[in-house]
Amino acid sequence: MSDSNKTDFTNPSTFILQGIPGLEAAHVWISIPFCTMYIIAIFGNFTILFVVKTEPSLHGPMYYFLCMLAITDLVLTTSTLPKTLSIFWFNSREINFSACLTQMYFIHCFLETESGIFLAMAFDRYIAICDPLRHSAILTNPVVAKIGLAVLLRGCLVILPLVLLAKQWPYCRTNIIPQPYCAHMAVVNLACTDTRVSSYYGLSVLFSVKGLDMIFITVSYIQILRAIFGLPTKDARLKTFGTCSSHLCVILAFYIPNLFISLMYRVGQNVPGHFHILIANVYQSMPPTLNPIIYGVRTKQIRGRLLRLFTHEGT
Template identity: 80%
Template sequence: MSDSNTTKFTNPSTFILMGIPGLEVAHIWISIPFCTMSAIAVLGNFTILFIVKREPSLHRPMYYFLCMLAITDLVLSTSILPKMLSIFWFNTREIDFGACLTQMYFVHCFFVMESGIFVAMALDRYVAICKPLRHSTILRNPVVAKIGLAVMLRGCMVMLPLVLLARQWPYCRTNIIPHAYCEHIAVVKLACADIRISSYYGLFVLFCVMGLDVIFIVVSYIQILRAIFNLSTKDARLKTFGTCSSHLCAILSFYIPALFSSLMYRFGHTVPLPFHILIANVYLLLPPTLNPIIYGVRTKQIRDRLLRLFTYKWG
C-alpha cells in the first residue's frame, strides 16, 4: 500500500477497494459463484429481451415491464462485477475517485429503478385482475412508456443528492474502502466530517421511497387477493393467482436481501465484516440472476417460446 493510504489528504484521486476483508485468500474461490451468477444474469436477461422482441404475442404491458426489469438487471450486475472480478483475480484494487462515485450512482440509481419497475408490474397485475375489461384501455403503450420514463427519472433524481453529498465531503483519514464496490455508506464513512445528512438521506430513500413502493405493492395485492377469492371456482382462483406468482417471487428475492443488508450495515455492529460484504454483494447479484429464471420457468408464454426456439435450433 502507498503512504497515501494512511497520511492526511483531501479528496483522494483514487480509492482502494479491499474486496472482502478477511477472506483475501479465498477471493479466487469466492469469484466462482459470483461469476456464475453474473453469467446467468447476462444470458438470462438477454434471452428475455430477445424472446419478447421476436414474439408479437408478448407485446403487452406485462412483458414491456419485464423488458425494463431485464435491462435494469443487466446494468445493475455489470456495474459492479468487472471491478469486483479484477480485485478477486488480479488484485487490481485501485479505483479513480470519479469512477467510484459513478459506480455508486449507477448501483443505487438502478436499484431504485428496479423497485419502481416492481411497482409498475404490481399495477399491471392489479388492472389485469381487478379491471380486466379496461386493461387494454388503461395501460396503453403510451401510458406504459410514460410509466417507464417516470421510473427512470425518479431513480436518477432521487440518487443524485446521495452522490453530490458524497463528492463534497473531505476524505482526509484513509482511502481504503473495506468493500468490493463503492457502496454509499462504505464510502462516506471514510469522510472526516459529520456525515449524518448522508446517512439520514440514505435512510429516507430506504424507508420513504422504497418503503412507499412496498406499501403500494402490498395494497395492490390486497385488492388482487380480494378479487381472486371472489372468483367462483378453485381452478379459476389458482389460474389467476398463477399469473402473479412470478412477480411475487421476484419481489421477495429483491426486497428481503436488500432490506436485510441495509439494516445490517447500519445497525448490525456485532456482525463480522466479511459477512456484511458478502450479503451486500449477493443482494445486488441475486435478483438479476433469479429474475430471468423465475419468469422463464413460471411464465408459460416465455417458457413455450424458449422451448420452440431450442427445438428450432437443435431439431
C-alpha cells in the same frame, strides 16, 4: 512504522477496494459463484429481451415491464461484478474517485428504478385482475413508456443528492473501502467529518421510495387476492394467481435482501466484517440472476417460446 492506510488528502484521486477483507486467500474460490451469477444474469436477461422482441404475442404491458426489469438488472450487474471479479482474479483494487462516485450512482439509481418497476408491474397485475375489461385501454403503449420514463427519472433524481454530498465530504482518514464496490455508506463512512446528513437522507430515500413502493405493492396485492378469492372455482383461482406468482417471487428476492443490507450497514456493528460484506455482495447479485430464471420457468408464454426456439434450432 508508517501506516500506508492513512494520508492527508481531502480529495482522493483513487480509492482502494479491498474485496472481502479477511478472506483474501479465498478470493479465487469466492469468484466462482460470483462469475457464475454474472454469466447467468447476462445470458438470462438478454434471453428475456430476445424472447419478448421476437414473439409478437408477448408485446404487452406485462412483458414490456419485464424488459425494463431485464435492462435494469443488466446495468446493476455490470456496474459491480466486472470490477469485483477483477479484484478477485487480478488484484485490481484501485478505482478512480470519480469512477467510484459514478459506480455508486448507477448502483443506487438502478436499485430505486428496479423498485419502481416492481410497483408498475404490481399496478399492471392489479388492472389485469381487478378491472380486466379496461386493461388494454388504461395501459396503452404510450402510458407504459411514460411509466418507465417516470420510474427512471425518479431513481436518477433521488440518488443524485447522495452522490453530490459524498463528493463534497473531506476524506482525510483513509482511501480504503472494505468491500469490492463503492456502495454509498461504505464510501461516506471514510469521510472525516459529520456525515449524518448523508445517512439521514439515505434512510429517507430507503423508506420514502422503497418503503412507499412496498406499501403500494402490498395494497395492490390485497385487492388482487380479494378478487382472486372471489372467483367461483378453485381452478380459476389457481390460474389467476399463477399470473402473479412470478412477480411475487421476484419481489421477495429483491426487497427482503435490500432492506436487510441497508439496515445492516447502519445497525449491524456486531456483525463480523467479512460476513457482512460477503452476504451483502451475494444479495446484491442474486436478484438479477434469479429474475430471468423465475420468469423463464414460471411464465408459460416465455417458457413456450423458449421451447419452440430450442426445438426449432435442434431440428
